[in-house]
Amino acid sequence: xxxxxxxxxxxxxxxxxxxxxxxxxxxxxxxxxxxxxxxxxxxxxxxxxxxxxxxxxxxxxxxxxxxxxxxxxxxxxxxxxxxxxxxxxxxxxxxxxxxxxxxxxxxxxxxxxxxxxxxxxxxxxxxxxxxxxxxxxxxxxxxxxxxxxxxxxxxxxxxxxxxxxxxxxxxxxxxxxxxxxxxxxxxxxxxxxxxxxxxxxxxxxxxxxxxxxxxxxxxxxxxxxxxxxxxxxxxxxxxxxxxxxxxxxxxxxxxxxxxxxxxxxxxxxxxxxxxxxxxxxxxxxxxxxxxxxxxxxxxxxxxxxxxxxxxxxxxxxxxxxxxxxxxxxxxxxxxxxxxxxxxxxxxxxxxxxxxxxxxxxxxxxxxxxxxxxx
Amino acid sequence: xxxxxxxxxxxxxxxxxxxxxxxxxxxxxxxxxxxxxxxxxxxxxxxxxxxxxxxxxxxxxxxxxxxxxxxxxxxxxxxxxxxxxxxxxxxxxxxxxxxxxxxxxxxxxxxxxxxxxxxxxxxxxxxxxxxxxxxxxxxxxxxxxxxxxxxxxxxxxxxxxxxxxxxxxxxxxxxxxxxxxxxxxxxxxxxxxxxxxxxxxxxxxxxxxxxxxxxxxxxxxxxxxxxxxxxxxxxxxxxxxxxxxxxxxxxxxxxxxxxxxxxxxxxxxxxxxxxxxxxxxxxxxxxxxxxxxxxxxxxxxxxxxxxxxxxxx
Numbered sequence: 001x002x003x004x005x006x007x008x009x010x011x012x013x014x015x016x017x018x019x020x021x022x023x024x025x026x027x028x029x030x031x032x033x034x035x036x037x038x039x040x041x042x043x044x045x046x047x048x049x050x051x052x053x054x055x056x057x058x059x060x061x062x063x064x065x066x067x068x069x070x071x072x073x074x075x076x077x078x079x080x081x082x083x084x085x086x087x088x089x090x091x092x093x094x095x096x097x098x099x100x101x102x103x104x105x106x107x108x109x110x111x112x113x114x115x116x117x118x119x120x121x122x123x124x125x126x127x128x129x130x131x132x133x134x135x136x137x138x139x140x141x142x143x144x145x146x147x148x149x150x151x152x153x154x155x156x157x158x159x160x161x162x163x164x165x166x167x168x169x170x171x172x173x174x175x176x177x178x179x180x181x182x183x184x185x186x187x188x189x190x191x192x193x194x195x196x197x198x199x200x201x202x203x204x205x206x207x208x209x210x211x212x213x214x215x216x217x218x219x220x221x222x223x224x225x226x227x228x229x230x231x232x233x234x235x236x237x238x239x240x241x242x243x244x245x246x247x248x249x250x251x252x253x254x255x256x257x258x259x260x261x262x263x264x265x266x267x268x269x270x271x272x273x274x275x276x277x278x279x280x281x282x283x284x285x286x287x288x289x290x291x292x293x294x295x296x297x298x299x300x301x302x303x304x305x306x307x308x309x310x311x312x313x314x315x316x317x318x319x320x321x322x323x324x325x326x327x328x329x330x331x332x333x334x335x336x337x338x339x340x341x342x343x344x345x346x347x348x349x350x351x352x353x354x355x356x357x358x359x360x361x362x363x364x365x366x367x368x369x370x371x372x373x374x
Numbered sequence: 375x376x377x378x379x380x381x382x383x384x385x386x387x388x389x390x391x392x393x394x395x396x397x398x399x400x401x402x403x404x405x406x407x408x409x410x411x412x413x414x415x416x417x418x419x420x421x422x423x424x425x426x427x428x429x430x431x432x433x434x435x436x437x438x439x440x441x442x443x444x445x446x447x448x449x450x451x452x453x454x455x456x457x458x459x460x461x462x463x464x465x466x467x468x469x470x471x472x473x474x475x476x477x478x479x480x481x482x483x484x485x486x487x488x489x490x491x492x493x494x495x496x497x498x499x500x501x502x503x504x505x506x507x508x509x510x511x512x513x514x515x516x517x518x519x520x521x522x523x524x525x526x527x528x529x530x531x532x533x534x535x536x537x538x539x540x541x542x543x544x545x546x547x548x549x550x551x552x553x554x555x556x557x558x559x560x561x562x563x564x565x566x567x568x569x570x571x572x573x574x575x576x577x578x579x580x581x582x583x584x585x586x587x588x589x590x591x592x593x594x595x596x597x598x599x600x601x602x603x604x605x606x607x608x609x610x611x612x613x614x615x616x617x618x619x620x621x622x623x624x625x626x627x628x629x630x631x632x633x634x635x636x637x638x639x640x641x642x643x644x645x646x647x648x649x650x651x652x653x654x655x656x657x658x659x660x661x662x663x664x665x666x667x668x669x670x671x672x673x674x675x676x677x678x679x680x681x682x683x684x685x686x687x
Contacts, residue, residue: 035487090467092407137662142669146407146467147611150604151658151665158651283600293471329486329497331479331596338476342454345464345472 006358013300016350017309020298024340028332036327043323047333050319058199065198067311067318069275072211073098075310076266077292078299079211079218082306084145084259085296086222088235091256093134093149094263095289096156097127101264102271102278103160106177109187109272110169116189116272123268124261130156131260135253145256153285165280176277189272207269212307214262219303231255263289287334291317294337297344313337377636380518384588386621386628387526388581392606393613393620394533395577400615401537402570403550403563404459405679407470409578410603411477412448414595416579417586418481419447421593422488424503433509437521440510441580448579449572451477456571460564463681474603481595502592510587522584529577534617546570550675553682563682581606605631608661614673627657 005011025044032040046053051063077094084091091097104126108114114122130152137143164170164177171178180188189205198204222228233241234251242248266288270276295313299305320333392409399406406412423443427436454473458464482499489496512519537543548556549566557563585602586593609627613620634653637643 031483035483035490092467092471137666137669141666142672143662143665144669147607147665148662150407151608151662154601154604154658155655155662158655162649162651284598285601287475290471290475293468294475297468325497326494329483329499331482331486331499334479335476335483338472338479342458342469342472342476345458345469346462348464349462 006354010300012351012354013302013305013347015354016347017298017300017305017344019350020340020343020347021312023343024336027339028336031335032328032332039324039327043328043332046323047316047319047336050315050322053319053322061197061199062201063318065195065201065204066275067315068198068208069201069203069205069273070270070318071311071314072207073266073270073288074291074295074314075211075215075307076269077263077289078295078306078310079215079292079303080259080262080266081289081292081296082299082301082303083218083222083262084255085301086235087231087251087255088238089138089145089252089255089259091131091134091149091259091263092146092289092293093131093152093256094259094292095285095287096149096153097130097260097263098267098286098289098292099153099156099160100126100130100260101267103156103163104264105268105271106164106169106278109180110178110183111166113184113186115186119187119272120265120268123264127260127262127264127267128257129260130264131256131258132253134260135256138256139249139252153289157282157285160278161280161282164278170280171277175279175281177271177280179277180272180274187272188274189269203273203275205269205273207273211266211269214265215303215307218262222303263292266292291337294341294344297347298340300347313340375640376517377639378632381588381632381635382625382629383523384520384584384628385631386624387520387523388585388588388602389606389609389628390530390621390624391526391577391584392581392603393609393624394529394617395574395581396607396610397613397615397617397620398533398537398546398577399455399570399574400610400675400678401547401550402567403553403675403677403680403682404455404567404571405466405470406452406455406571406574406578407467407607408452408455408473408477408603409470409574409606410599410601411470411473411475412451412575412578413582413585413599413603414477414481415451416444416448416582417593417599418484418582418595419579420444420583421501421503421586424506425501427506429505431506431509436506436509440583441522441525444579444583445576446579448577448582449575452571452575452578455575456568459681460567460571463683466679466681474598478595478598481598485595499595500592501595503587504591507587507591520584520587522580522587525580526584529580530617530621537617542569547675549682550677553677557682557684567682578603605657608657611674612661612664614668615675616673626660630654630656 029044032043051060054060054063080094081091101123105119105123108119108122134145134148137148138145169177189207192206194204195202230246231251234248238248295306295310299309317333320330396406396409420440420443423440458469459466485499485501486497510520545561546566549563553563585599609623613623630653634650
């Protein structure tokens, strides 16, 4: 019975992810120890436990809320990458679609003064357009979606900076956009009473449950609907799916447009919560989209798995900010996440090794049984 | 005007070096999306050496040792791609992305720790090389050149020669086009792909140090290399994986980058009122448009991105 448990793909995926996490944390611990051996144990514990290390109950809840508020956008980016990957498309453009979402949401919220749901829809539309461009180029012009995604990431970054630098949107005294609470309170995501659960943390909004619901929806679309089956078939074998009468070109465009909408809504979830303002002078593509790639692979390429992996990655990132800054740099968390995603590349190898062990064990047992009979 | 030409040449040599690196890797069959990360690590190696060498070091020694450090760090870092993509058949896009994330984080952590070890109050991620920088600069008339530009031109010639005129280069390209066929005539595909990846590490690392020496005398490692690795990928594609065309593409893209830095100095351009972001966007827009029109019969190596499996035919 025990063997059959380890043979299950889901169990193998979980084990592989755990191996990646443990190895990543180990690398982080070793580096912390090299920098300063005296505090490394405490530092790695802080990174892992994050908000649990806060002193009082309300402080814990508040920090927990902050982590959740940032997990929602990360989860959306991960879902974007995950959804496209299931269809055989590597959506590295999630980062750019995220920028487009921030651009559209903040433009609608601050410049137009629209309510939050209009801002969300605008973000989704902007991301979908950007994704569809990649999809069109892939389907009709044979341009690899990774390359077009990378180009669009940078084009959108500069475009977003330009749009949001508009004096109606940008704070005159800083490079950031105007704080939403004063510019347009209607544009802020409603908390639906969730703030009260987290020691009045205003940043815990409807975005958190929405992101989880969307994750479950994406899982249902992929696994339980004909549409999802068609998409996965397209990803598995483009020629075969065309032969079976599926419109593979349309499927590619629709997939990337949906992926784009997901990542863009993620950005709206962050910027419409008021947690953060967009810096119009940033010169590098925000890391959220790339962290989404990390969460996707750590989550075993499953929409449900990404819920947990997104939370984990966000939690160690926040935990990194809590360590003793006079001893260690906070970027140690980014380093750990990067090591984890690097190791995710070896998942296929881990699984091969696991299956090898199982096969060997079974062979031994079969031999033993044979010997017993003889 | 002088400034524009100067910046164009600096940026073009960076882009050309890194794109040539990508070109070697892709011709061997491995997509190297981690060029951005390799540049960061190469820059880190070079900057550390400059920081550690005593102030009175001979200029020639300084240039050579710094270049070697950048190349060495780049090669070492590219091993991460080699091990994962060649030995373990990992997804090359995923590994490249991880390498980019890792490089910036690792460089920031390392430099902060390095600074803190020297002075506990300094936990910044900035390395300075103000006096050391002078060793690299050559002034001819009003122009300020950099020894690495000469090196870049030499390396361009060598790259072209290696790829098209040597047995090694032709074999390398065979591994990116049809590894099974290459294997069947006795070429060691794994070794060729390793060579491609390590060469891209060397050139990418060198590109990194040239970039951070351009116009500034300290570098904040938190910011990475601001997308130059990705721009170099665009240069490589625009140059259709051919060294000579890559050189021209690098000049064009370098020119746009330079324009975005200095366009305010030209009354004619400043009057147009085009914000610098437009110039920054241009290289990416151009490559995207070109890609849309040329990818139907793409010159990309046919087998790039596909892990080599002896059993496949």
